[in-house]
Amino acid sequence: xxxxxxxxxxxxxxxxxxxxxxxxxxxxxxxxxxxxxxxxxxxxxxxxxxxxxxxxxxxxxxxxxxxxxxxxxxxxxxxxxxxxxxxxxxxxxxxxxxxxxxxxxxxxxxxxxxxxxxxxxxxxxxxxxxxxxxxxxxxxxxxxxxxxxxxxxxxxxxxxxxxxxxxxxxxxxxxxxxxxxxxxxxxxxxxxxxxxxxxxxxxxxxxxxxxxxxxxxxxxxxxxxxxxxxxxxxxxxxxxxxxxxxxxxxxxxxxxxxxxxxxxxxxxxxxxxxxxxxxxxxxxxxxxxxxxxxxxxxxxxxxxxxxxxxxxxxxxxxxxxxxxxxxxxxxxxxxxxxxxxxxxxxxxxxxxxxxxxxxxxxxxxxxxxxxxxxxxxxxxxxxxxxxxxxx
Numbered sequence: 001x002x003x004x005x006x007x008x009x010x011x012x013x014x015x016x017x018x019x020x021x022x023x024x025x026x027x028x029x030x031x032x033x034x035x036x037x038x039x040x041x042x043x044x045x046x047x048x049x050x051x052x053x054x055x056x057x058x059x060x061x062x063x064x065x066x067x068x069x070x071x072x073x074x075x076x077x078x079x080x081x082x083x084x085x086x087x088x089x090x091x092x093x094x095x096x097x098x099x100x101x102x103x104x105x106x107x108x109x110x111x112x113x114x115x116x117x118x119x120x121x122x123x124x125x126x127x128x129x130x131x132x133x134x135x136x137x138x139x140x141x142x143x144x145x146x147x148x149x150x151x152x153x154x155x156x157x158x159x160x161x162x163x164x165x166x167x168x169x170x171x172x173x174x175x176x177x178x179x180x181x182x183x184x185x186x187x188x189x190x191x192x193x194x195x196x197x198x199x200x201x202x203x204x205x206x207x208x209x210x211x212x213x214x215x216x217x218x219x220x221x222x223x224x225x226x227x228x229x230x231x232x233x234x235x236x237x238x239x240x241x242x243x244x245x246x247x248x249x250x251x252x253x254x255x256x257x258x259x260x261x262x263x264x265x266x267x268x269x270x271x272x273x274x275x276x277x278x279x280x281x282x283x284x285x286x287x288x289x290x291x292x293x294x295x296x297x298x299x300x301x302x303x304x305x306x307x308x309x310x311x312x313x314x315x316x317x318x319x320x321x322x323x324x325x326x327x328x329x330x331x332x333x334x335x336x337x338x339x340x341x342x343x344x345x346x347x348x349x350x351x352x353x354x355x356x357x358x359x360x361x362x363x364x365x366x367x368x369x370x371x372x373x374x375x376x377x378x379x380x381x382x383x384x385x386x387x388x389x390x391x
Contacts, residue, residue: 004034012380019369027351030196036303050297064101078118085144183313187330195348203343205279208364240370260290262318
């Protein structure tokens with residue numbers, strides 16, 4: 001297996017390379033435990049990561065638990081209405097104070113019944129009288145940084161990271177006409193895929209695979225040959241994006257479930273006639289059409305497993321007005337997501353071959369080359385600086 005130094009040098013090599021001259025990553029980049037550790041410490045522990053939707057917890061006391069990079073946390077809407085991400089480990093001896101999802105006015109540890117308010121404060125600890133070190137005010141459940149963007153809940157493990165609104169600003173501008181804030185989830189997707197997170201990421205940022213993987217589902221209405229790239233690139237390199245022209249037979253109208261419906265006010269001609277794929281680094285993707293959004297968020301679970309969280313969103317008024325279309329789209333998106341799972345599991349299986357070798361990227365996969373550049377800048381940018389200084 002390639003050493004970490006060799007893999008980082010390889011990533012650094014993408015930074016100044018033309019996107020049309022890039023090869024895929026070597027198989028070891030998806031299998032290396034050392035590179036995985038570098039990605040966790042250098043990327044994921046410092047980034048805003050999507051952990052769900054605020055509509056999962058609409059009422060005071062609603063909560064759900066999620067594991068984020070081995071951090072056990074509970075996302076809860078407190079009795080004060082504030083959404084928080086709390087560490088779910090009891091401050092006494094580490095037992096989980098809550099699991100699963102539900103509604104609660106307080107969290108009671110099942111081990112010794114230490115009791116916490118929904119804002120994390122310890123409000124009860126039996127038989128602690130006489131302890132010389134016990135201080136109830138010092139035993140709250142630790143809180144993680146949490147911010148909400150257009151209904152999506154993001155958490156950051158780095159207390160010193162820039163605010164989410166800074167990171168997401170260019171994405172916000174690029175997607176403003178899609179009115180994501182008016183959408184609701186009609187299909188929920190939560191799985192674990194066997195394979196490295198980068199495989200899942202790469203598949204979710206290009207339309208080229210519609211020609212094969214999605215030939216029986218969305219490959220017809222959104223053909224790979226319709227791929228093109230917006231004239232205006234992201235100003236801050238916080239995301240990568242591309243568009244796919246809708247097939248002519250759909251543009252002519254008809255009853256296909258992907259055809260735009262509802263209030264289309266404010267959408268440009270381009271937005272009505274194309275799909276828009278936007279991948280926000282490091283691990284959040286949205287595949288959008290007018291009034292809809294198929295989103296996924298990826299969480300590495302070791303080098304060879306990926307936790308996948310996502311769903312399909314539609315404008316709320318469209319859901320109410322056209323339940324048949326809502327059901328048809330949900331069925332279709334489940335098929336599409338199950339097909340996409342193969343792009344992680346099967347690639348992960350086959351790249352173990354001793355004959356496996358990297359291949360040239362298609363011009364339709366410039367987004368993947370841009371993703372590699374992001375990895376290079378984030379994990380190995382200092383190597384480029386050192387190399388330039390030496391020259």
